[in-house]
Amino acid sequence: MKTIYFPYIAFALSLLLLLIVNRGSEAGIDGETALPLLTLLIINECAFILSAAGAFIGVKHLKTLNFNFKDNLLYTVTTVICILLTVQFTLLGIKLWPL
Numbered sequence: 234m235k236t237i238y239f240p241y242i243a244f245a246l247s248l249l250l251l252l253i254v255n256r257g258s259e260a261g262i263d264g265e266t267a268l269p270l271l272t273l274l275i276i277n278e279c280a281f282i283l284s285a286a287g288a289f290i291g292v293k294h295l296k297t298l299n300f301n302f303k304d305n306l307l308y309t310v311t312t313v314i315c316i317l318l319t320v321q322f323t324l325l326g327i328k329l330w331p332l
Contacts (some may be wrong), residue, residue, distance in 0.1 A: 235322045236280035237294045243287025247318045250280035254325060255275055287315035 254277050257268030266273065291312030295305065302309045 236290055238317050240287040240291040240294075240308065241289075241306040242317070243283050243315055244311050246285070246313065247280050247284040247322075250283070251325075252323065254280070254329075258329060263328055270329065270331065274326065277322055277326045277329060281319060281326065284315050284322060288312060288319055291315055292327065 253268075254273055257273050257276075258266050260266055268276075291308065295301075295309060295312060297304060
């Protein structure tokens with residue numbers, strides 16, 4: 234597999250992990266979350282690293298193409314979504330972390 238395809242894989246897996254973290258962090262009737270806090274934090278951190286790697290590889294590849302957005306629209310959109318997912322996982326990790 235070529236590394237230029239990694240943002241597509243990172244996008245799909247990050248969305249799946251985002252769904253798991255969001256569903257797992259919902260509090261039940263007794264006030265406990267569906268997944269333990271440490272599990273949620275580990276999944277969130279792994280998803281952050283995955284989406285950050287997808288964003289890095291995507292930007293690096295677009296840079297070699299001189300940021301030709303018109304010809305690589307799907308790749309550009311996937312890279313931008315990976316960047317947004319990285320920000321989302323950062324904010325979600327801060328929200329999950331007990332103070």
